[in-house]
Amino acid sequence: MNYLLLIYANEAEEPAMGTAALTSLMADYTEFTKGIIKGGQFKAGDRLKPVSSASTVRIRNGKVTITDGPFAETREQLGGYYLIDAKNLDEATAIAARVPGAKYGSIEVRPVWPPQG
Amino acid sequence: MSVGPDNKAVMGAGQAIEEVFRRAGAQVLATLIRLLGDFDLAEEARQEAFAAALEQWPVQGVPANPSAWLIHIGRNKAVDRIRRDKLFRTKVLDLETAAVDAEGGTRPEDALDDTIDAMFADDRLRLIFICCHPALTHEAQVALTLRAVCGLTTQAVARAFLVTEETIAQRLVRAKKKIRDAGIPFETPFETSGGPMLDERIEGVLAVIYSVFTEGYAATAGSALIDTELCSEAIRLGRLLDGLLPNQPAVLGLLALMLLHDARRAARVSAAGDLILLEDQDRTLWDPVEIAEGLALVERSLSLRGRVSVYAVQAAIAALHVRALQKEDTDWPQIMGLYEVLLRLQPTPIVELNHAVAVSMVDGPARALDLLDSLTARGQVEQYHLLHSARGRLLQRLGRSDEALGAYRAALNYATLEPERRFLSARIAILEESRPEGG
Numbered sequence: 001m002n003y004l005l006l007i008y009a010n011e012a013e014e015p016a017m018g019t020a021a022l023t024s025l026m027a028d029y030t031e032f033t034k035g036i037i038k039g040g041q042f043k044a045g046d047r048l049k050p051v052s053s054a055s056t057v058r059i060r061n062g063k064v065t066i067t068d069g070p071f072a073e074t075r076e077q078l079g080g081y082y083l084i085d086a087k088n089l090d091e092a093t094a095i096a097a098r099v100p101g102a103k104y105g106s107i108e109v110r111p112v113w114p115p116q117g
Numbered sequence: 118m119s120v121g122p123d124n125k126a127v128m129g130a131g132q133a134i135e136e137v138f139r140r141a142g143a144q145v146l147a148t149l150i151r152l153l154g155d156f157d158l159a160e161e162a163r164q165e166a167f168a169a170a171l172e173q174w175p176v177q178g179v180p181a182n183p184s185a186w187l188i189h190i191g192r193n194k195a196v197d198r199i200r201r202d203k204l205f206r207t208k209v210l211d212l213e214t215a216a217v218d219a220e221g222g223t224r225p226e227d228a229l230d231d232t233i234d235a236m237f238a239d240d241r242l243r244l245i246f247i248c249c250h251p252a253l254t255h256e257a258q259v260a261l262t263l264r265a266v267c268g269l270t271t272q273a274v275a276r277a278f279l280v281t282e283e284t285i286a287q288r289l290v291r292a293k294k295k296i297r298d299a300g301i302p303f304e305t306p307f308e309t310s311g312g313p314m315l316d317e318r319i320e321g322v323l324a325v326i327y328s329v330f331t332e333g334y335a336a337t338a339g340s341a342l343i344d345t346e347l348c349s350e351a352i353r354l355g356r357l358l359d360g361l362l363p364n365q366p367a368v369l370g371l372l373a374l375m376l377l378h379d380a381r382r383a384a385r386v387s388a389a390g391d392l393i394l395l396e397d398q399d400r401t402l403w404d405p406v407e408i409a410e411g412l413a414l415v416e417r418s419l420s421l422r423g424r425v426s427v428y429a430v431q432a433a434i435a436a437l438h439v440r441a442l443q444k445e446d447t448d449w450p451q452i453m454g455l456y457e458v459l460l461r462l463q464p465t466p467i468v469e470l471n472h473a474v475a476v477s478m479v480d481g482p483a484r485a486l487d488l489l490d491s492l493t494a495r496g497q498v499e500q501y502h503l504l505h506s507a508r509g510r511l512l513q514r515l516g517r518s519d520e521a522l523g524a525y526r527a528a529l530n531y532a533t534l535e536p537e538r539r540f541l542s543a544r545i546a547i548l549e550e551s552r553p554e555g556g
Contacts, residue, residue, distance in 0.1 A: 052291065053298035055252040064314060066251040068295070088302035089252060090309045111299055 002043065006078070011050055044083065046112040055089065057096040057107045064097045071106040079105070083112070134174055138167055141184040142268040144237055147244035148188045150303050153195050156265075156293045166191035184237065239305070241266075242361045245354075246305050247296065249322040251314075257292040258325045260285055266357075267350045277332065277347050316424070319362070323371050323428065326354045330375050334382075335534075348379050366421045370429030373414035377435035380407035392536045396444045408439050430459045449478035466498050474507055482511040502531035506541065513548070522548045 015021035036042040054070040079101065086092035089109070096107040145166065149159035166187040180186040248261040263269045263277070264285075271289065275282040295301070302309070306318040333347025355372040362368055384402035387393055415436050418429040434455045441447040456472035469492050477485030489508050498504050505528035512521035522545060529541040 049298050053295060055299060064317065066314075068252055068254045068257070088300045088304075090302055090304065090306070090314075092300070093252070094309070094314070109299075 004081070046083070049111040049113055051110075054108055054110045055093060057093050057099075057102055057109060058105075059097060059102045064102075066093050070110070071108050073106065076105055131171075131175075133179065134171060137179060137183045138170075139268055141187060143244060143266050144184045144241055145187045145191060146265055147240035148184075148237060149191050149195070150244065150247075151240050152188070152192050154303070156296055158195055159191075162191035162195035163187070165194040169194070185233065238361055241357070242305050243303050245322055245358065245361075246318060247301060247303055249318075249325045250296070250301050251317070251321050252299060252301060253292050253295060255324070255328070257288050257295075258321070259328055260288045261292050262325050262354070263329065263350065264289060266354065269350070273346070277344060319365060319367060322358065323367055326351050326358070327371060327375075327428070329354065330378075334378055345382070348375070348382070351375055352379060364421060366418045366423050367426035367428055369414050369418035369421070370426040370432050373411045373418060373432035374428050374435060376407045376411035376414065377432055377439055380404040380411060380439060386536070390536055392540045395438060400442060403439060411439070412436050425458070425462065427459060427463045430455055430462065434459075447478070449475060453479050466492060466501065466504070470501075470504055470507055477511055477514070482514040486511045486515070500531050502528045502533075502537070502541075504528075505531065509544065518548055518552065522552075 015025055033042065033045060051070050056067050056069060056071050058065050082099065084092065084095055086095060092109050096102060096109050099107050101107060142163070145163050146159055149162050150156055153159050153162060169190050170183075170187060245262070245266055248265055249258045253261070260274055263274045264271065271285050272282050275285040278285070306315045329347055330351030333344040333351060352372070352375050355368070355375055359365075359368050359372055380403050381395070381398065383404070384398035384400070385393055411432065415429060415432045418426060419433065434452055437448050437452050437455070453472070453475040456468065456475050459468050460472055470489070473485045473488040473492070476488060486508070489504065489511065492498060493504065505524045509521045509524035509528060512524055525541055525545045525548065529538060529545065532538050532541055
């Protein structure tokens with residue numbers, strides 16, 4: 001069976017850029033990732049951009065709405081995901097609006113950090 | 118700067134240059150964003166181009182096409198800086214490609230070409246659409262539009278919305294960060310593949326322009342009723358959008374609506390700063406030029422094919438008001454009919470309230486009061502002072518003075534704007550005075 005591991009943390013408490021704590025954390029992530037690749041358990045993984053870069057797409061009464069920020073309804077639960085490659089946010093939200101769940105739920109569109117080169 | 122007889126001439130040149138900056142600023146920013154691919158980088162490049170102009174123009178004269186000159190210099194300065202920085206190696210390659218593409222468009226000697234004007238217009242439209250992008254909060258859209266498209270200072274935007282300069286500055290920083298991080302493109306929705314959001318995107322831009330106007334026309338707080346600068350900026354934005362996106366019913370409708378409201382500006386506030394209701398206004402103070410333009414625009418908006426715009430319907434209502442030379446001539450049955458159309462398009466409490474007021478002028482206050490009571494019974498409007506104020510007037514017309522007094526007091530309880538509070542207090546005072554002793 002496949003499992004999705006969702007990483008939740010308070011962005012305000014995460015180590016800042018350029019600190020030793022961040023370097024150490026990144027090293028831990030690299031080690032962990034290598035470990036599960038070696039173990040044959042890795043399928044995909046990405047670091048997401050901060051929540052301030054999120055937008056939410058919904059369709060209500062046939063009308064597409066895009067709003068700033070992540071989903072806000074506490075009675076909605078995460079039910080699935082798609083990882084897509086889009087030219088820009090407009091293309092990404094246009095695709096999000098085609099997800100059937102947009103008609104009754106919310107599709108959060110969050111950019112992914114490009115791989116570190 | 119020299120001191121002496123030349124001083125005045127230098128000052129004059131400086132003012133002329135400031136004026137050019139104000140008029141060309143948005144265009145220069147817009148095209149630099151396209152060429153440099155980044156909002157902040159473009160703002161810095163524009164600043165450097167302005168600095169260069171302040172040095173060179175007083176000596177060499179203002180170029181024939183100042184925008185093209187400023188864009189050319191701004192782009193070169195940005196490219197130089199990026200080359201110096203070396204950190205942005207890949208960006209330089211992109212820029213060099215962009216520079217070749219744009220060369221014809223930004224060389225000052227080519228600047229008067231018509232195709233360049235068209236390209237510039239596209240950039241201005243892209244700037245408007247990126248500032249009003251739905252993935253930004255409404256407050257951020259308004260602040261960014263006033264700052265980047267209208268060229269207002271951060272201080273002026275802060276003053277207009279009665280928040281600190283710090284708040285606006287943060288709002289702008291966050292908005293530009295979102296644009297960069299989320300990959301909001303510098304494109305109009307016409308360029309986006311599929312573009313199913315076209316109407317919504319235009320509606321979004323109009324909502325920003327209209328909230329700039331309403332904030333100016335009926336400020337939500339503070340001591341002054343009308344902020345003329347915001348009204349003028351909103352109308353200027355409306356004209357700009359109509360120039361860039363011609364024959365759009367909603368754009369024409371909004372421009373008409375703003376002009377027809379603005380035409381009544383001088384009659385709406387007394388010398389003492391008090392609110393004067395439409396029915397009590399001195400109609401000779403209305404601006405006939407704005408009215409004529411507004412009326413023509415309503416006609417055009419309603420004659421075009423496509424969805425009926427809520428702005429056009431509201432403008433048509435405003436048109437019926439300004440057409441009446443005396444308040445007795447007002448065509449209330451037609452106004453009532455238009456509010457019914459508006460209710461179908463936009464069933465909001467404020468439209469329901471205005472519809473009820475129109476009904477009171479056609480069928481009398483009793484039926485209107487029923488409508489307002491049914492609106493109240495559905496909840497969520499308790500704190501809406503205009504509803505209580507309208508109820509007060511209907512009750513007064515029905516001779517139910519005690520209930521009218523209660524309604525006005527409720528209105529006063531929720532009203533925040535000083536002139537409105539004075540208006541309500543005056544009504545309450547009159548009713549209290551006319552009350553029988555011990556009644």
